[in-house]
Amino acid sequence: RAAGLARVPGSIVALVLATAAVAVFGLPVETIGSRFGGIPAALPDFTLPAFSWESARFLLMPTITLAALGAIESLLCARVADGMIGDRHDPNQELMAQGVANFVTPFFGGMPATGTIARTVTNVKSGATSPVAGMVHALVLLLVMLAAAPLAASIPLATLAAILMFVAWNMGEWREFARLKTYRLPYRVTLVSVFLLTVVFDLTVAVEFGIFAACLTFIYRISSLSRAERITAAEQPLLAGQDGKIAVWRLYGTVFFGATKLVESLEDSLPARALVLDLKNVIYVDSTGAEALEGLSKACEARGVALIVSGLMGQPMDIVRRIGLYQRLLGHLQPDVASATAAALAMAEASS
Incomplete structure (x- = not known):
């Protein structure tokens, strides 16, 4: 029995006791009924809002911001709940349900809402272990609105303020x-x-x-x-005695607009015969990075330097194909850096 009572939220106990104290002792405090006339005791009517571009253009950015915030808040809340109950949520299901609910409720006078950590943690600490808890929460609110609205009108606003302050404090992290x-x-x-x-x-x-x-x-x-690392003869013995003629560079990370300097810096120190570029450890190339690679290819071609690329795969391969750089590199693509180094050596010897 004690364990069961321990699961009763303290805010509910405080709400009931404070409401009873105000009613019994006739304390001169404002209540929901005295300030707002009570809460509705029936379901809201369907209302179609007036749509206009003048209103929509001012609401566009707040709408996008609140949608992003709502998605982040709900997924974070679900993640916290997963850790507390040892479960794993479905992000698509969470966001689809929230999106449908927030799309429908404004037609009935409702406000957009998200999953919140405060309510979820309270639910879990009260014994909730599944989405059924959220359904029970909604049904209880419906029951309060339809059957207990007159009693809710007697709730002191000071008590609600204290509960909201307590909830806000717990949400503050x-x-x-x-x-x-x-x-x-x-x-x-x-x-x-x-x-x-x-x-x-x-x-x-x-x-x-x-x-x-x-x-x-x-x-x-x-x-x-993102970084560039020069491969020496210690790793590739074929490079022995080829300083100034052949250079082998290995790129790491992503080649995007914030890291194109890695590729551009290679143009300033091109070797005399062949340049090997190992992209095995590159996981992403954006359009700006692809243009930098294309610029490097043109610089090599203008100076008579053979550009050999190895380890090209996945997304980098896809964007290289889409911008047409793949056709320029035909015959100069190798599966690994060892093969690329051997090919560069053969080209260097043939051109000398």
Whole structure:
């Protein structure tokens, strides 16, 4: 019995006791009924809103921001719940259900909503282990609206304010501020900035800035992970005595607009005979990176240097085909760096 009582949310206990105390002692505090006249005791009517471009163009960015925020919030909430109950959610199902619900509710006077960590954690701590808990939650709210609306009108607003403050405090994730010292400076700046913008301005501005800052941080991190490494004769014995004639470079990471300097720098130090470019460890090439590779190919052709590419596969192979660079490299593609080095040596000897 004690274990069962322990699962009763404390906010419900506080709500019931405070409402009873106000009614018994006649305390002079405002209630839902005295301030708002109570809560509706019937289902809302279907209402078709007025659509106009003048309104839509001002709502476009807030709509996109809230949709992105709602998706992130709901998936994060589902992830937290997975860890608490040892389950695994279906992201597509979560987002489809949320999207359909948020599309329908405005026609009945509703507001967009997401899965929230505060309610989910409360549900789990009360014994919830499946999506049925959310259905029960909705049915209880429906029951309160249809049958207990007069009783809900007696709830003191001060009690609701205290519960909301408690929920907001639990949602704050204040421990993250204590953990900031373990993260790099860009993450610290982003988190603190988003927090301050939320308090000073509003959530829309904070989310827009947060997404922008996260994109910049991601670009910086990815570009810093991309690198070029020159292969020497210690790894490829065929390169012995070929300094200045043959150069072999291996690229790592991604070749995108933030890392094209890796390819452009190769143009400044081209060898006399052949350049081998090993792309086995390149996982992604964007359009700007592809143009940089094409520019390198043209520079080699203009200076009479053979460009041999090895290890080209996956997405990099696809974009090289789409921009037409694959046709320029026909006869100069090799499966691995050893074969490419041997081919470069043969070309160098044939041209000398």
